[in-house]
Amino acid sequence: MSAIRIAARLRRVKLSPSSTATDRLAQLRREGRDIVSLLVGEPDFETPEHIRRAAIDAIESGQTRYTQTSGTLALRQAIAAKFARDNGLHYDPREIIVTVGAKHAIFNALSVSVEPGDEVIIPAPYWVSYPDMVLACDGTPVIVPCPETDGFLLTPAALEAAITPATRWLVLNSPSNPTGAAYNAAQLRGLADVLLRHPQVAVLTDDIYEHIRFGAADNPHIVALEPALRERTLVVNGVSKTYAMTGWRIGYAAGPSELIAAMDMLQSQSTSCASSISQAAALAALRGDTGFLPDWVASYEERRDIAMQRLNAIPGLACYSPDGAFYLWVNCAGLIGKRTPAGGLAGQRLDSDLDVALYLLESAGVAVIGGTSYGLSPYFRASIATSVEVIEEASRRIAAAVASLV
Numbered sequence: 001m002s003a004i005r006i007a008a009r010l011r012r013v014k015l016s017p018s019s020t021a022t023d024r025l026a027q028l029r030r031e032g033r034d035i036v037s038l039l040v041g042e043p044d045f046e047t048p049e050h051i052r053r054a055a056i057d058a059i060e061s062g063q064t065r066y067t068q069t070s071g072t073l074a075l076r077q078a079i080a081a082k083f084a085r086d087n088g089l090h091y092d093p094r095e096i097i098v099t100v101g102a103k104h105a106i107f108n109a110l111s112v113s114v115e116p117g118d119e120v121i122i123p124a125p126y127w128v129s130y131p132d133m134v135l136a137c138d139g140t141p142v143i144v145p146c147p148e149t150d151g152f153l154l155t156p157a158a159l160e161a162a163i164t165p166a167t168r169w170l171v172l173n174s175p176s177n178p179t180g181a182a183y184n185a186a187q188l189r190g191l192a193d194v195l196l197r198h199p200q201v202a203v204l205t206d207d208i209y210e211h212i213r214f215g216a217a218d219n220p221h222i223v224a225l226e227p228a229l230r231e232r233t234l235v236v237n238g239v240s241k242t243y244a245m246t247g248w249r250i251g252y253a254a255g256p257s258e259l260i261a262a263m264d265m266l267q268s269q270s271t272s273c274a275s276s277i278s279q280a281a282a283l284a285a286l287r288g289d290t291g292f293l294p295d296w297v298a299s300y301e302e303r304r305d306i307a308m309q310r311l312n313a314i315p316g317l318a319c320y321s322p323d324g325a326f327y328l329w330v331n332c333a334g335l336i337g338k339r340t341p342a343g344g345l346a347g348q349r350l351d352s353d354l355d356v357a358l359y360l361l362e363s364a365g366v367a368v369i370g371g372t373s374y375g376l377s378p379y380f381r382a383s384i385a386t387s388v389e390v391i392e393e394a395s396r397r398i399a400a401a402v403a404s405l406v
Contacts, residue, residue: 009135009136009138010136012132012135012136013132013135013136014132016128016129016132017128017369017370017373018039018041018128018369018373021039021367021369022039022040024361024367025037025039025361025367028361033365034365035361035365035366035367036365036366036367036390036393036394036397037367037383037386037390038366038367038368038382038383038384038386038390038391038394039367039368039369039383040383040385040386041177041326041327041383041385042240042241042244042246042385043241043244043246043296043326043385044385044386044387045244045292045296046244047243047244047245047248047281048243048244048285048288048289048292050284050288050289051243051245051281051284051285051288052281053284054280054281054283054284054288055248055277055278055280055281055284057280058276058277058280058281059277063276063277063280064276064277065276066272066273066276067273067274067276067279068273069264069267069268069272069273070096070097070098070260070264070267070273071096071097071098071252071273071274071279072098072276072279072283073093074283075098075252075279075282075283075286076093076096076097076098076252077093078282078283078286078287079091079093079096079098079252079254079286080092080093080096080254081286081287082286083235083254086210086211086219087207087210087219087221087223087224087235088221088224089221089223089224089230089235089254091254094257094260095254095255095256095257095260096252096253096254096260097252097253097254097260097263097264097267098250098251098252098273098274098279098282099238099250099251099252099253099263099267099271099274100249100250100251100271100274100275101238101240101249101250101251102206102208102236102237102238102240102251102252102253103129103251104249104251104271105234105236105238105251105252105253105263106129106130106133106204106206106236107133107136107137108263108266108267109204109234109236109253109255109259109263110133110134110136110137110139110169111137111266112259112262112263112265112266113168113169113202113259113262114134114137114138114139114168114169115138115139116138116139117140117166118139118140118166118167118168118169119139119140119141119142119164119166119167119168120134120139120140120141120142120167120168120169120170120171121142121144121159121162121163121167121169121170121171121201122134122141122142122143122144122171122375123144123146123153123154123158123171123172123173124143124144124145124146124374124375124376125146125152125176125178125179125329125371125374125375125376125379126143126171126173126374126375127173127176127177127178127206127374128373128374130171131143131375139168140166142162142164142167143375144158144159144162145375145376146158146376147376148320148331151181152176152179152181152320152329152376153181153183153187154172154191155190156190156191156193156194159191159194159195160194160197163194163198163201165200167198167200167201168200168201168202169201169202169203169204170191170195170201170202170203170204171204171206172191172203172204172205172206172222173205173206173208173209174205174207174209174210175209175210175212175213175322175323175324175325176209176325177208177209177325177327178327178329178369178371178374178379178381179320179322179325179327179329180209180320180322180323180324180325180326180327180328180329181320181322181323182213182323182324183220183222184218184220185218185220185225188220188221188222188225189225189226191222192222192225192226192229195226195229196226196228196229199232201232202232202233202234203222203223203229203232203233203234204233204234204236205221205222205223205233205234205235205236206236206237207221207235207236207237208236208237208238208240208241208251209241209324209325209326210237210242211241211242211293211297212241212242212296212297212300212324212325212326213297213323213324214297214300214301214304214322214323214324215301215323221235223235231256232256233255234253234254234255234256234259235253235254235255236251236252236253237251237252237253238250238251238252239251239281239282239285239286241325242285242293243285244296245278245281245282245285248275248278248281248282249274249275249278250274250275250278250279250281250282300326300384300385302388303326303384303386303388303391304321304322304326304328304384306388306391306392307319307328307382307384307391307395308321308328310391310392310395310399311328311330311382311395311398313399314395314398314399314402315334315402316332316333316334316335316338316402316405317330317331317332317334317335317398317402318330318331318333318334319331326383326384326385327381327382327383327384328381328382328384329371329379329381330368330379330380330381330382331378331379332353332356332371332378332379332380333378335350335356335378335402335405336350336351336352336353336356336378337349337350337351338350338405338406339405339406340359340363340404340405340406341404341405341406350405352370352372352377352378353370353371353372353377353378353379353380354370354372354373355370356370356378356380357369357370357380358370359401360380360397360398360401363401363404364397364398364400364401365397366394366397366398366401368380368381368382369381382394
């Protein structure tokens with residue numbers, strides 16, 4: 001009998017569906033399969049040159065040692081300036097912590113604040129990691145379905161109904177992964193009014209896609225709209241999506257000093273500081289020129305429009321038009337109940353969006369993720385953070401696969 005025993009709480013947690021799908025994609029490609037991927041949730045642009053140069057300069061100047069656990073003072077000052085400039089939020093560097101990606105900030109916050117029996121409200125569709133992070137911290141995720149009729153957004157009535165005496169957190173992600181739905185000021189005001197009636201509920205805002213917004217939409221923040229929520233809100237962000245820096249692993253969070261201090265303590269005993277070199281690059285990102293960003297966003301918007309036109313022309317599919325981020329959330333209700341044609345999956349009935357995603361992968365060589373993984377069916381997520389040529393090819397393959405269903 002092994003002396004190693006896996007903690008019981010880990011049995012509540014599953015592998016990330018995104019990681020599982022990516023691993024399956026890699027396996028099929030190793031086997032020689034021609035797969036078109038609409039999986040990846042990261043920009044396909046290169047990290048801007050001035051950011052890369054800052055990292056090289058940091059290496060060459062010897063900035064390769066530990067920093068403060070919470071991050072360099074210069075970077076935390078730049079983050080504070082970013083919050084004031086972009087969000088109308090004002091934080092002291094002592095109220096800010098730099099983490100190993102935004103995911104790390106969220107996990108640390110839940111780790112230091114959630115106890116058995118505590119509930120965390122998660123609007124669905126949700127980013128796949130939220131519920132499992134709560135489970136890993138012995139909390140209880142409370143999933144609140146947000147249907148397409150509500151724009152995939154949490155309504156004040158739904159929030160009010162979900163709150164109990166055990167509620168400790170509400171997670172808000174805007175623009176959202178996977179839908180791209182974003183809250184406007186009036187919608188946030190409605191949620192804030194509910195939260196003011198329930199002072200035991202803290203708010204975690206995941207703002208990682210904040211700068212990938214389409215059209216002339218503004219970018220309101222619930223704390224700027226209702227400053228009374230400041231002392232019970234953790235604002236999470238990072239450089240991954242805005243600056244095409246996913247692999248650099250720099251996130252950050254700002255919030256009440258007591259919470260930040262607890263996160264700093266936990267981080268000191270786990271990862272310690274984030275990479276000093278990545279911190280130097282993030283400093284250059286936050287202080288440097290962002291003239292590239294409008295072109296990137298325009299490119300995402302063009303890809304969105306092309307992908308929506310192609311997919312909406314396929315019988316049985318319908319795309320919600322996202323406000324931001326770089327995903328399409330595709331309604332595949334029209335394919336449920338159909339059967340696969342002759343071939344490797346001959347005659348199988350498509351009973352769920354997971355079946356649809358598997359059919360597209362195995363029969364059409366197109367990789368997407370079923371909406372069940374995000375807490376709302378029947379949909380699938382398709383990333384548009386790829387070239388127009390890939391989007392066009394994927395659309396052709398999906399159209400042919402759908403046309404073959406009986």
